[in-house]
Amino acid sequence: MERVRLVHGNGGRFSHELTEKFILKYFTNSLLAPLHDGAQFDVPAGRMAFTTDSYVVQPIMFPGGNIGKLAVCGTVNDLAMNGAVPQYLSCGLILEEGLPFEMLDTVLATMADMAKQANIEIVTGDTKVVKKGEVDGIYINTAGVGMIPSGISIAPSNVKAGMDIILSGSIGDHSIAVMGQRFGLSLSESIKTDCAPLNHMVHDVLSAVGDKVALMRDPTRGGLGTVLKEIADQSQVGIRVDESAIIVHPEVQSVCDILGYDPLYLANEGKVVLVVDSSVTEQVLSIMKEHEEGREATCIGRTLDKNIGKVGLQTALGGIRLLDLLGEDQVPRIC
Amino acid sequence: MERVRLVHGNGGRFSHELTEKFILKYFTNSLLAPLHDGAQFDVPAGRMAFTTDSYVVQPIMFPGGNIGKLAVCGTVNDLAMNGAVPQYLSCGLILEEGLPFEMLDTVLATMADMAKQANIEIVTGDTKVVKKGEVDGIYINTAGVGMIPSGISIAPSNVKAGMDIILSGSIGDHSIAVMGQRFGLSLSESIKTDCAPLNHMVHDVLSAVGDKVALMRDPTRGGLGTVLKEIADQSQVGIRVDESAIIVHPEVQSVCDILGYDPLYLANEGKVVLVVDSSVTEQVLSIMKEHEEGREATCIGRTLDKNIGKVGLQTALGGIRLLDLLGEDQVPRIC
Numbered sequence: 265m266e267r268v269r270l271v272h273g274n275g276g277r278f279s280h281e282l283t284e285k286f287i288l289k290y291f292t293n294s295l296l297a298p299l300h301d302g303a304q305f306d307v308p309a310g311r312m313a314f315t316t317d318s319y320v321v322q323p324i325m326f327p328g329g330n331i332g333k334l335a336v337c338g339t340v341n342d343l344a345m346n347g348a349v350p351q352y353l354s355c356g357l358i359l360e361e362g363l364p365f366e367m368l369d370t371v372l373a374t375m376a377d378m379a380k381q382a383n384i385e386i387v388t389g390d391t392k393v394v395k396k397g398e399v400d401g402i403y404i405n406t407a408g409v410g411m412i413p414s415g416i417s418i419a420p421s422n423v424k425a426g427m428d429i430i431l432s433g434s435i436g437d438h439s440i441a442v443m444g445q446r447f448g449l450s451l452s453e454s455i456k457t458d459c460a461p462l463n464h465m466v467h468d469v470l471s472a473v474g475d476k477v478a479l480m481r482d483p484t485r486g487g488l489g490t491v492l493k494e495i496a497d498q499s500q501v502g503i504r505v506d507e508s509a510i511i512v513h514p515e516v517q518s519v520c521d522i523l524g525y526d527p528l529y530l531a532n533e534g535k536v537v538l539v540v541d542s543s544v545t546e547q548v549l550s551i552m553k554e555h556e557e558g559r560e561a562t563c564i565g566r567t568l569d570k571n572i573g574k575v576g577l578q579t580a581l582g583g584i585r586l587l588d589l590l591g592e593d594q595v596p597r598i599c
Numbered sequence: 600m601e602r603v604r605l606v607h608g609n610g611g612r613f614s615h616e617l618t619e620k621f622i623l624k625y626f627t628n629s630l631l632a633p634l635h636d637g638a639q640f641d642v643p644a645g646r647m648a649f650t651t652d653s654y655v656v657q658p659i660m661f662p663g664g665n666i667g668k669l670a671v672c673g674t675v676n677d678l679a680m681n682g683a684v685p686q687y688l689s690c691g692l693i694l695e696e697g698l699p700f701e702m703l704d705t706v707l708a709t710m711a712d713m714a715k716q717a718n719i720e721i722v723t724g725d726t727k728v729v730k731k732g733e734v735d736g737i738y739i740n741t742a743g744v745g746m747i748p749s750g751i752s753i754a755p756s757n758v759k760a761g762m763d764i765i766l767s768g769s770i771g772d773h774s775i776a777v778m779g780q781r782f783g784l785s786l787s788e789s790i791k792t793d794c795a796p797l798n799h800m801v802h803d804v805l806s807a808v809g810d811k812v813a814l815m816r817d818p819t820r821g822g823l824g825t826v827l828k829e830i831a832d833q834s835q836v837g838i839r840v841d842e843s844a845i846i847v848h849p850e851v852q853s854v855c856d857i858l859g860y861d862p863l864y865l866a867n868e869g870k871v872v873l874v875v876d877s878s879v880t881e882q883v884l885s886i887m888k889e890h891e892e893g894r895e896a897t898c899i900g901r902t903l904d905k906n907i908g909k910v911g912l913q914t915a916l917g918g919i920r921l922l923d924l925l926g927e928d929q930v931p932r933i934c
Contacts, residue, residue, distance in 0.1 A: 270928055270931045271926075271927055271928045273820075273931070274820060274821065274925055274928040274931065275819065275820025275821030275822075275825060275866070275925060276820075276821045276825050276864070276924045276925025276926060276928075277923070277924040277925060277926050278926070279820075279821070280924060301650055301676075301677040301680040301681060301816065301817065302648050302649055302650030302651075302677050302678065302680070302681045302683075303648065303649050303650070304646055304647070304648050304649075304681055304683075304747060305646070305647055305649070306644075306645070306646055306647070307642055307644065307645065307646075307647045308644050309641075309642065309643050309644040310641070310642065311639055311640070311641055311642075312639070312640055312641070312642045312744075313637050313638070313639050314637055314638050314639075314640070314687060314689065314722065314723055314744060315636055315637030315638070315689070315723050316637075316689035316690070316691050316723055316724065316725055316740070316742055317691065317725045318691040318692075318693050318725055318727050318740060319727075320693060320727050320729050320733075320734075322733075341636075342636040342637050343637060345636040345637070346636060346637045346639055348637075348639075352649055354649065354650070354651035354742045355651070356651050356652065356653040356691075356740045356742075357653075358653050358655060358693075358738060387649065388649055388650050388651055389651065390651055390652045390653055392653050392654075392655045392932075393931070394655050394735065394931070394932055395931065395932075397732075398655075398657075398734070398735040398932075399655075399733070399734050399735070399738075400729065400733040400734070403693060403734075403738070405651070405653060405691045405740035405742075407651055407689045407691075407740075407742030409647075409649060409744060412639060481636065482636065484610065485608075485609055485610025485611075485614075486609065486610030486611045486614070487610075490610060490611050529611070531610070588612070589611045589612040589615060590609055590610060590611025590612060591606075591611060591612050591613070592606055593605055593606045593608075593609040593611075596605045596608070596609065596728070596729070596730065597727075597729055597730075597733075
């Protein structure tokens with residue numbers, strides 16, 4: 265038995281075998297009740313965040329990570345963006361008949377590692393198997409819940425003019441790492457996904473100055489450009505950002521130049537954009553730089569009370585470029 | 600624009616368009632924040648249930664329902680099986696490039712209808728689009744949360760010998776309806792999916808005699824046979840069930856006879872198995888029969904303090920047949 269078969273998804277004996285041999289090996293915790301219909305746990309009274317994402321990245325393995333790393337970090341980060349402390353995740357697997365068990369094992373092991381690193385538990389799940397050719401390899405859906413500490417309110421409506429916009433580090437790395445792998449390009453070994461759980465860094469920021477953080481967004485699909493435009497639209501402010509403050513690693517920029525990609529619209533999986541009261545900008549940057557995920561954090565711009573809904577990028581050449589939502593796709597199946 | 604394109608999943612302008620034109624039309628509620636990274640809501644202190652399932656049924660449309668109906672009812676029912684009051688659902692869509700928007704629209708409209716019927720809200724979601732051929736049509740993942748009223752404890756460990764086993768109605772209808780559609784069989788119009796939200800019926804039972812209900816399970820993939828065997832194993836009891844008390848509609852039985860299927864191992868999407876204290880059996884049956892979903896409810900057997908882990912089916916011919924977990928699959932992609 266070296267490959268996934270259709271019977272592993274039929275809910276019977278072979279499904280039990282798959283769960284016991286592969287899933288329980290990694291996701292053991294007191295709440296996971298794989299043979300029951302869900303998890304049960306106690307919650308305190310308060311405000312909860314709930315989010316979901318499906319992951320269809322191709323290829324499944326790429327420099328610095330794999331689909332399992334994305335599936336845990338992506339949902340952990342979405343909870344963190346709500347100001348929540350991520351706590352419990354679900355895991356829905358859709359497997360292609362013929363998938364080598366070795367590959368599934370690697371993905372699940374990575375999920376377990378990332379769950380530990382993010383300090384969350386995978387407590388409930390589901391596995392479906394479809395015929396060879398009906399899905400490409402493995403898709404994963406995760407959903408997650410976590411409580412939002414009192415006093416924290418992260419929402420577009422909290423953004424006002426005159427606030428600073430902080431970006432936690434370089435952009436474009438994830439997309440270029442995946443594309444390089446997909447097309448078999450020989451890229452520098454320094455190009456790898458930035459995928460990481462951001463919840464610990466975000467928690468430290470919120471613990472220190474939570475009432476001064478208006479909004480957080482992770483610039484995944486659509487990239488930094490799309491997220492900034494969404495903030496301008498939803499928060500009804502203008503935004504001015506400085507191109508020279510936005511870090512693009514030279515190797516990533518080179519690939520972008522060759523392939524014609526704009527790093528502002530490439531997906532990132534371990535970055536956060538924060539809109540904060542300008543009185544705490546330096547303090548937030550200092551806290552973020554203590555974390556590996558925020559080592560290259562910079563203030564990239566600010567919100568304005570004019571040009572509502574517009575994002576102006578002050579370019580290195582001295583002009584202003586207006587940033588819109590991502591239009592035609594650059595890179596499909598990037599996460 | 601009549602079909603889904605890859606750009607509808609890129610997180611940019613076309614994703615916004617898809618969300619606004621199709622998704623917000625049906626899933627409008629105060630919590631759904633499609634352009635933010637999740638939903639936020641207040642919860643009371645207490646015990647929560649959390650569950651997930653992916654739906655990959657083929658074909659997407661079948662007599663009596665479609666994949667959207669399954670996706671809402673399946674997760675609502677899993678929450679109900681935990682004794683929880685289903686409240687909030689997530690919705691992760693994976694769409695195949697080229698999917699007609701008309702089909703997506705039908706599926707989403709059905710999800711909205713079922714959400715209303717089950718009295719839950721779809722509050723957060725995600726849409727991915729993959730290339731034509733990389734997925735077969737549309738896959739949906741839903742996850743859900745709900746609070747478990749105090750005093751309710753549904754768990755395999757609560758099952759003791761001498762309890763009654765109640766089944767809410769006929770078995771096999773869903774699988775045969777889907778298979779008939781898949782293979783283009785001309786079946787009786789009476790054969791259609793049993794898919795339905797069970798939470799209102801379950802709520803009425805638990806409100807009346809919740810402390811006397813030990814366990815609930817919905818016999819989906821794996822069918823009734825697998826669920827009974829799982830209960831015997833996990834609860835460490837023996838089980839005796841009476842074949843004559845298990846309803847199989849004659850049209851379903853005929854198709855099973857022709858195709859060689861055993862209805863005991865076919866998936867159901869609107870049925871529940873309850874293990875209850877025998878003092879309340881009649882009362883539970885009477886409450887269930889007041890609901891369309893429980894109109895054919897019967898007591899099908901009981902738990903024993905002998906033959907631990909074994910399920911004996913008293914056949915119409917007078918013999919005993921031992922029921923094991925489903926082995927080799929009968930019907931892939933049934934939900």
